[in-house]
Amino acid sequence: xxxxKVLAFSxxxxxxxxxxxxxxxxxxxxxxxxxxxxFMKTRAFRSATGHGGDDAAAEGxxxxxxxxxxxxDSGATAAENPSERFARxxxxxxxxxxxxxxxxxxxxxxWPDDEWKGxxxxxxxxxxxxxxxxxxxxxxLEMAGGTTFHFVTGGAQEALARAxxxxxxxxxxxxxxxxxxxxxLAAGQIDEMHLAISPALLGRGEPLLAGIDLVAGGFRVxxxxxxxxxxxxxxxxx
Amino acid sequence: xxxxKVLAFSxxxxxxxxxxxxxxxxxxxxxxxxxxxxFMKTRAFRSATGHGGDDAAAEGxxxxxxxxxxxxDSGATAAENPSERFARxxxxxxxxxxxxxxxxxxxxxxWPDDEWKGxxxxxxxxxxxxxxxxxxxxxxLEMAGGTTFHFVTGGAQEALARAxxxxxxxxxxxxxxxxxxxxxLAAGQIDEMHLAISPALLGRGEPLLAGIDLVAGGFRVxxxxxxxxxxxxxxxxx
Numbered sequence: 001x002x003x004x005k006v007l008a009f010s011x012x013x014x015x016x017x018x019x020x021x022x023x024x025x026x027x028x029x030x031x032x033x034x035x036x037x038x039f040m041k042t043r044a045f046r047s048a049t050g051h052g053g054d055d056a057a058a059e060g061x062x063x064x065x066x067x068x069x070x071x072x073d074s075g076a077t078a079a080e081n082p083s084e085r086f087a088r089x090x091x092x093x094x095x096x097x098x099x100x101x102x103x104x105x106x107x108x109x110x111w112p113d114d115e116w117k118g119x120x121x122x123x124x125x126x127x128x129x130x131x132x133x134x135x136x137x138x139x140x141l142e143m144a145g146g147t148t149f150h151f152v153t154g155g156a157q158e159a160l161a162r163a164x165x166x167x168x169x170x171x172x173x174x175x176x177x178x179x180x181x182x183x184x185l186a187a188g189q190i191d192e193m194h195l196a197i198s199p200a201l202l203g204r205g206e207p208l209l210a211g212i213d214l215v216a217g218g219f220r221v222x223x224x225x226x227x228x229x230x231x232x233x234x235x236x237x238x
Numbered sequence: 239x240x241x242x243k244v245l246a247f248s249x250x251x252x253x254x255x256x257x258x259x260x261x262x263x264x265x266x267x268x269x270x271x272x273x274x275x276x277f278m279k280t281r282a283f284r285s286a287t288g289h290g291g292d293d294a295a296a297e298g299x300x301x302x303x304x305x306x307x308x309x310x311d312s313g314a315t316a317a318e319n320p321s322e323r324f325a326r327x328x329x330x331x332x333x334x335x336x337x338x339x340x341x342x343x344x345x346x347x348x349w350p351d352d353e354w355k356g357x358x359x360x361x362x363x364x365x366x367x368x369x370x371x372x373x374x375x376x377x378x379l380e381m382a383g384g385t386t387f388h389f390v391t392g393g394a395q396e397a398l399a400r401a402x403x404x405x406x407x408x409x410x411x412x413x414x415x416x417x418x419x420x421x422x423l424a425a426g427q428i429d430e431m432h433l434a435i436s437p438a439l440l441g442r443g444e445p446l447l448a449g450i451d452l453v454a455g456g457f458r459v460x461x462x463x464x465x466x467x468x469x470x471x472x473x474x475x476x
Contacts, residue, residue: 013433013435013459013471013473014447014450014452015253015447015448031453195251197251197435197469199459199462199471200459201452201453201457201458201459201473202453203451203452203453203454203455204451204453204454207448209252209253210253210445210448212252213441213442214252214439214441215269215439215440215441215442216441216442217441219439220439221251221437221438221439224437224466226464226465226466226469227464228462228464231435231464231469233251233437235251235439
């Protein structure tokens with residue numbers, strides 16, 4: 001049975017999941033990249049984005065290069081940073097993703113053409129069906145490596161139903177942005193959230209939890225793993 | 239020159255500084271005590287509240303007993319928990335405090351009599367003048383150990399002016415609650431904040447930072463000290 005999860009979701013100390021004024025040059029909003037420093041240091045991120053042994057494949061702001069001299073090997077070691085486990089778990093046992101349109105790209109309004117294919121180049125790191133919420137029809141977009149972007153115009157519930165069907169019992173990850181996560185939280189449809197509270201202030205942007213009562217929603221703190229780069233918390237229902 | 243500080247201020251993972259429905263039995267609001275577990279474990283708290291070697295002096299919900307068998311010695315050791323330093327610093331070089339009325343007690347409306355003298359017994363842990371924001375006049379209340387409660391009916395700015403005068407160049411601590419801190423934040427009058435993000439969810443209550451733009455207010459992250467009990471962050475202006 002698929003669980004619906006929000007994973008490796010970074011928020012600022014002041015509760016924002018993305019900065020203001022998202023655009024081509026600022027895919028996470030202004031200042032938003034600071035939220036993801038913990039993740040971009042991980043081997044899991046670097047190997048998924050092809051930044052293991054070199055950073056030649058940098059493909060735009062959403063996939064900035066890691067340390068150029070760092071090893072791209074994945075796998076645990078005895079003293080590994082706990083962020084490594086969270087980064088790996090965020091990609092494991094996933095059968096489908098759901099993304100808000102802003103996560104897919106900066107294009108607003110009707111799709112002018114099929115030019116924009118996401119932030120991630122020819123082979124996006126998903127490798128499963130990805131359901132993109134949009135008000136504007138577009139034919140499915142098949143990418144290298146198993147990722148197909150499906151553009152869903154029927155709303156969050158249609159996307160979730162299609163994701164469940166596609167996931168084949170594996171988990172469904174709601175990738176964001178904040179407003180997409182909030183829709184599924186408000187509907188009581190998120191089973192688990194791993195949040196990473198990063199040591200950054202944004203001041204403005206999209207708050208993740210404002211107005212959402214997680215206690216009434218049945219969530220409890222299942223894990224609390226502080227690290228120098230971020231404080232990881234896993235919230236689970238039940 | 240006095241600085242205006244918010245210190246050892248605990249917030250939940252979902253951003254609340256106090257739970258809902260504050261009252262005599264729930265001085266921190268429902269669920270709010272969970273925010274302060276890190277602090278109540280510290281020697282600084284236990285010695286300030288007379289819970290060092292025993293817990294006989296328990297004096298109501300705001301000063302619950304620490305571990306009855308724990309040592310009351312204060313002072314640093316090589317491997318001390320960083321929370322100890324934050325707890326000590328929260329009480330050092332203070333010349334005056336400002337408290338919202340709910341921090342002083344559960345009484346609402348005009349003071350019926352002088353019966354209520356705060357949550358802290360005959361000798362409160364302040365030892366300096368404390369300015370309590372209220373809409374209702376009351377004569378100053380002199381307590382043992384140097385604490386005098388002054389009841390300020392002229393608003394937050396009057397309280398701050400009087401606190402500056404009383405502080406004699408030492409710092410002024412705005413003790414809370416969240417709405418009192420928010421008033422001074424909105425007025426640009428807080429110089430430093432130490433927040434402790436506790437591994438607890440409240441779901442509802444008083445949010446500390448909602449609608450406050452700390453970046454526009456000139457704050458930056460000066461310290462980030464994760465611990466198992468709470469993630470400490472120090473935010474400073476300038």
